Amino acid sequence: MFEKILIANRGEIAVRVIRACKEMGVKTVAVFSTADAEALHVALADEAYCIGGPRPQDSYLNEDAILTCAIASGATAIHPGYGFLSENAGFARRCREYGVVFIGPSPEVIERMGDKDAARRCARDAGVPIVPGCDLLQGPEEAVREAERIGCPVLIKARAGGGGRGIRRVDRPEDAAAAFQEAKLEAEAAFGDGECYMEKFVFPAHHVEVQVLADAHGNVVTLGERECSVQRRNQKLLEESPAPCLDGRDDVRERMFKAARDLARAVHYTGAGTIEYLYADDGSFYFMEMNTRLQVEHPVTEFVSDIDLVKWQLRVAAGTELPFAQDDIRISKHAIECRINAEDPEFKPSCGTVSMLHTPNGPWVRFDSALFPGASVPPYYDSMLGKLIVRAGTREEAVRKMRASLTELVIEGVQENSDLQLDILENPEFLSGNYHTDLMEHLYES
Ligand code: ADP
Ligand code: ADP
Ligand code: MG
Numbered sequence: 145m146f147e148k149i150l151i152a153n154r155g156e157i158a159v160r161v162i163r164a165c166k167e168m169g170v171k172t173v174a175v176f177s178t179a180d181a182e183a184l185h186v187a188l189a190d191e192a193y194c195i196g197g198p199r200p201q202d203s204y205l206n207e208d209a210i211l212t213c214a215i216a217s218g219a220t221a222i223h224p225g226y227g228f229l230s231e232n233a234g235f236a237r238r239c240r241e242y243g244v245v246f247i248g249p250s251p252e253v254i255e256r257m258g259d260k261d262a263a264r265r266c267a268r269d270a271g272v273p274i275v276p277g278c279d280l281l282q283g284p285e286e287a288v289r290e291a292e293r294i295g296c297p298v299l300i301k302a303r304a305g306g307g308g309r310g311i312r313r314v315d316r317p318e319d320a321a322a323a324f325q326e327a328k329l330e331a332e333a334a335f336g337d338g339e340c341y342m343e344k345f346v347f348p349a350h351h352v353e354v355q356v357l358a359d360a361h362g363n364v365v366t367l368g369e370r371e372c373s374v375q376r377r378n379q380k381l382l383e384e385s386p387a388p389c390l391d392g393r394d395d396v397r398e399r400m401f402k403a404a405r406d407l408a409r410a411v412h413y414t415g416a417g418t419i420e421y422l423y424a425d426d427g428s429f430y431f432m433e434m435n436t437r438l439q440v441e442h443p444v445t446e447f448v449s450d451i452d453l454v455k456w457q458l459r460v461a462a463g464t465e466l467p468f469a470q471d472d473i474r475i476s477k478h479a480i481e482c483r484i485n486a487e488d489p490e491f492k493p494s495c496g497t498v499s500m501l502h503t504p505n506g507p508w509v510r511f512d513s514a515l516f517p518g519a520s521v522p523p524y525y526d527s528m529l530g531k532l533i534v535r536a537g538t539r540e541e542a543v544r545k546m547r548a549s550l551t552e553l554v555i556e557g558v559q560e561n562s563d564l565q566l567d568i569l570e571n572p573e574f575l576s577g578n579y580h581t582d583l584m585e586h587l588y589e590s
Pocket of ligand 2: 275299305306307308309311433581
């Protein structure tokens, strides 16, 4: 096992990784921006270094500063968390050149899967169904032609996209040219890569994703699925496992799991990863993308599988062979996660200083965050303040536990979305278990 690792991230995920390291006896090195000098991850790590100004380019994306800190502090591995450098193949390659282990898959795998258009072809070649669509679009005229051929509605999607950005829906072929330009500009600004492809808009559909864990010895297991259809603007708000829409459909589940393992094996995947699918109620499912990193919603899987994903990320990166086979994996009970975001009722990000904090607790209630009274929520980063995760014997009990926990949560000083989460947990469509990716569009109608 590594003696010391550097965590190239901030917020709740940096704290999550530091906690796992403490339990494993691994020393930790935190890096931080000038905006985060008082942050929890800095206080909890064994060592911490300021690596630049508040803007992500200057600090959490500052590859030179991060690598310098790793080498100078004697850290032999880097955990990238999610977001920031976690899916940056160039950074993973530089880590390798400097003899530092990047805790994640190889740069080659990140590169292949990070290009969503190439990943589609990879999935197809591995025998995984993909959404009808086309390869990279050469220009607005081709976008119009393809929209006609594939049939509206379609989505124009940036190959480098992530976090719901770089996606445009097109309902009439004549609108495809303008949508193409918009998606391209948004992706150029966000990812420095404006290339886009097109997919049929699958509706009604569920976002169902499968957790994969693979070691460097060729062992691949799946750890169940997560239903992530509660989304606003293609960004997840609430996740649960098992997916209620697959109740009584273990045949579909098994096919999804097998396809995920086949694809992971085909690309020689190592570490934790997620295969995202769209699932239509007729039993068909399509590969959407692979996230080659730890997912925000990984605790949901930890609660139903009893497997600590972060610890296993570290172990497989250090060369340990997985001691369990697929048949040893047992998914039991039901888990739900609510993302607590700093935002006002109009969904605008809210920042400030936490003046008062009370977090829920109790059996199988987990609140992953980096908050404390006095913590500052700066405007430069993701607006997620924390994640509330609960587990119970049945979905109904988990919903009740989540409601009780949310009503207990008090965060003063910044605005947050727990009331919205409570509304979701009262919504009849959500409660039916058969809700789709459009749930948030008519949350207050049913
Ligand atoms: P998950 O699938 O784990 O829920 P999200 O899509 O919500 O992941 O993204 C997780 C985090 O990573 C968010 O903070 C998001 O802003 C960020 N993120 C996702 N993709 C990218 C990307 N390509 N570049 C930069 N940040 C990204
Ligand atoms: P990101 O990298 O931003 O997470 P995804 O490709 O995972 O992008 O898509 C984000 C969300 O957009 C999905 O969770 C789903 O709700 C919706 N989506 C993406 N592709 C399609 C599609 N072809 N049909 C319907 N919905 C889609
Ligand atoms: Mg996605």
